[in-house]
Amino acid sequence: EALTALKSGEIVGVFPEATMSRSFELKPFKSGAARMARDAGVPLLPTTLWGAHRVWTKDAPKHRGRSKIPI
Numbered sequence: 001e002a003l004t005a006l007k008s009g010e011i012v013g014v015f016p017e018a019t020m021s022r023s024f025e026l027k028p029f030k031s032g033a034a035r036m037a038r039d040a041g042v043p044l045l046p047t048t049l050w051g052a053h054r055v056w057t058k059d060a061p062k063h064r065g066r067s068k069i070p071i
Helices: 002-007 032-040
Strands: none
Touching: 002 032
């Protein structure tokens, strides 16, 4: 689904660690984001969210529905 969106010109956000850290330290990155960008022929723009752990901790209940948020 993400690859299709990228190929059609959509922006896709990916968290390359594939998990949230309990220690708030970076974990090793997975290769999925880079592979999707390569396969779709689009640039990869590294970005960070700093302080998000204060709002959404690893054990907090999460809304799993899909939301479209214009940026």
